[in-house]
Amino acid sequence: MELTLNEKRLLVALEPLGTVDAATLADRMDARREAVVQYALLASDRGLATLERCVNTVYSLTEEGNKYVGAGLPERQLLESFAAEIPMRDLQQHPLAKIGIGQMRKKGWISIRDGIVRKEGSPAPGADELAFANIAKGLIDEDGEAIVELRKRGLVQEEETVTYTVAITPEGRELVRRGLDLREEVGTLTREQIISGEWKDLNLRRYSVEKLPKRIYPGKVHPYQRMLDDMRRILLDMGFTEMHGSIVQSSFWNFDALFQPQDHPAREMQDTFFLGEEWPLPAGFERVRDMHEHGGETSSTGWGGVWSSKKAQQCVLRTHTTSLSIQHLVEHPEPPVKAFCIGRVYRREAIDPTHLPEFEQLEGIMMDRGVTFSHLLGFLKEFYRKMGFEDVRFRPAYFPYTEPSVEPEVWVDGLGWVELGGAGIFRQEVTAPCGIQYPVLAWGLGVSRLAMLKVGLKDLRQLYRSDIEWIRETPIVGRRPDGGE
Numbered sequence: 001m002e003l004t005l006n007e008k009r010l011l012v013a014l015e016p017l018g019t020v021d022a023a024t025l026a027d028r029m030d031a032r033r034e035a036v037v038q039y040a041l042l043a044s045d046r047g048l049a050t051l052e053r054c055v056n057t058v059y060s061l062t063e064e065g066n067k068y069v070g071a072g073l074p075e076r077q078l079l080e081s082f083a084a085e086i087p088m089r090d091l092q093q094h095p096l097a098k099i100g101i102g103q104m105r106k107k108g109w110i111s112i113r114d115g116i117v118r119k120e121g122s123p124a125p126g127a128d129e130l131a132f133a134n135i136a137k138g139l140i141d142e143d144g145e146a147i148v149e150l151r152k153r154g155l156v157q158e159e160e161t162v163t164y165t166v167a168i169t170p171e172g173r174e175l176v177r178r179g180l181d182l183r184e185e186v187g188t189l190t191r192e193q194i195i196s197g198e199w200k201d202l203n204l205r206r207y208s209v210e211k212l213p214k215r216i217y218p219g220k221v222h223p224y225q226r227m228l229d230d231m232r233r234i235l236l237d238m239g240f241t242e243m244h245g246s247i248v249q250s251s252f253w254n255f256d257a258l259f260q261p262q263d264h265p266a267r268e269m270q271d272t273f274f275l276g277e278e279w280p281l282p283a284g285f286e287r288v289r290d291m292h293e294h295g296g297e298t299s300s301t302g303w304g305g306v307w308s309s310k311k312a313q314q315c316v317l318r319t320h321t322t323s324l325s326i327q328h329l330v331e332h333p334e335p336p337v338k339a340f341c342i343g344r345v346y347r348r349e350a351i352d353p354t355h356l357p358e359f360e361q362l363e364g365i366m367m368d369r370g371v372t373f374s375h376l377l378g379f380l381k382e383f384y385r386k387m388g389f390e391d392v393r394f395r396p397a398y399f400p401y402t403e404p405s406v407e408p409e410v411w412v413d414g415l416g417w418v419e420l421g422g423a424g425i426f427r428q429e430v431t432a433p434c435g436i437q438y439p440v441l442a443w444g445l446g447v448s449r450l451a452m453l454k455v456g457l458k459d460l461r462q463l464y465r466s467d468i469e470w471i472r473e474t475p476i477v478g479r480r481p482d483g484g485e
């Protein structure tokens with residue numbers, strides 16, 4: 001066990017003093033106090049010194065408090081400003097009247113009748129006045145209640161100071177007596193020192209590779225944000241472009257363009273946040289209307305009934321990011337299209353450990369000549385594998401806008417198969433009115449769910465709380481920015 005030079009210097013400086021506070025020792029050693037505490041900590045680990053941390057409370061006068069030093073608290077000054085009695089009107093002229101009169105009454109020093117203020121005897125200085133005087137003199141007063149009162153009045157402030165006391169142990173003393181090598185230590189060697197052989201005579205600093213350094217918590221990206229960034233990276237690496245869009249969408253883009261019937265339960269007030277605003281329908285909306293009413297120019301029969309443009313204009317907080325996918329397709333009708341979006345969506349859910357009214361979805365589309373259902377399943381498998389889920393399976397599902405539709409599930413040890421979203425091929429009822437002529441593979445995933453599984457959370461809300469302990473302790477999962485695992 002080799003001492004560092006700093007520890008040796010500490011022991012040599014400490015030895016004649018025995019016990020001393022870290023600030024004084026720092027002065028002697030011409031070092032910072034924090035550094036000295038650090039050296040003392042090392043030395044105490046070796047049993048050569050002890051280090052004691054002590055928190056002291058000190059009181060001092062505030063700026064206002066300082067004004068009353070000598071002359072006394074406002075009520076005392078006021079009391080001394082008149083003889084036995086004084087008309088209230090006159091007393092009110094005194095610059096300290098505002099504070100002082102109330103305090104005099106509170107303390108029972110005066111009585112007021114018919115506009116005349118009368119003294120009630122000559123009160124001795126109270127506990128607060130004594131405490132005030134002591135603090136002014138720099139004597140720390142212990143009287144709790146009086147100080148509380150003075151602090152409430154803004155005359156006194158409390159400050160906590162931390163002091164460290166360092167003491168040498170008999171072992172430390174013994175070491176100093178035997179003599180310590182105080183030559184400068186060399187932490188890095190230059191090329192010249194190595195070539196010339198000078199390094200042999202240098203006092204090289206020793207390192208202990210067994211000693212754990214003090215834990216530090218550098219700033220880091222929130223574990224959840226990091227996961228979202230990872231997903232973004234994976235998709236960009238797979239050749240997707242990112243879509244962005246407003247969280248406020250018209251019902252037209254959120255529902256109608258996706259062939260969601262206007263009486264669909266998801267469009268009820270209890271499931272969706274509707275907004276007061278309306279948004280004009282885009283050019284060509286008639287094709288969507290016709291599709292709903294009778295299937296337009298396709299062989300579909302549509303939903304039947306009358307399609308309401310008023311309903312379609314009403315704005316909502318987007319309930320899924322599929323509203324962006326469809327708009328992206330309208331803007332980019334030519335293949336190939338590979339796009340994704342990571343965004344927040346809103347649903348009227350009662351809050352519990354696994355449901356929140358806002359959460360993130362990861363959404364994507366692939367449109368190209370000849371893409372098939374197999375491509376979709378293959379892509380999803382690959383994506384989940386990159387996210388760290390090896391076992392993926394698909395269950396048949398239903399969405400108004402896709403056919404066929406599936407729900408991917410991943411295997412999680414301890415939980416079994418967990419459903420993670422939806423996917424499918426856009427129906428012609430969705431693509432035809434938008435003039436899209438090629439198959440569109442689409443999927444949407446609940447990423448907060450995925451995050452929960454990845455970091456083993458029981459409560460989804462934890463992702464959105466700034467719980468510093470949790471953030472510190474949660475290991476960084478996923479890939480590093482340089483792409484390594």
Ligand SMILES: N[C@@H](Cc1ccccc1)C(=O)O
Pocket residue numbers: 319320321322399402421422423424442443444445
């Ligand atoms: N929008 C669906 C997911 C989905 C997206 C695309 C195709 C199929 C399903 C949801 O919110 O659950």
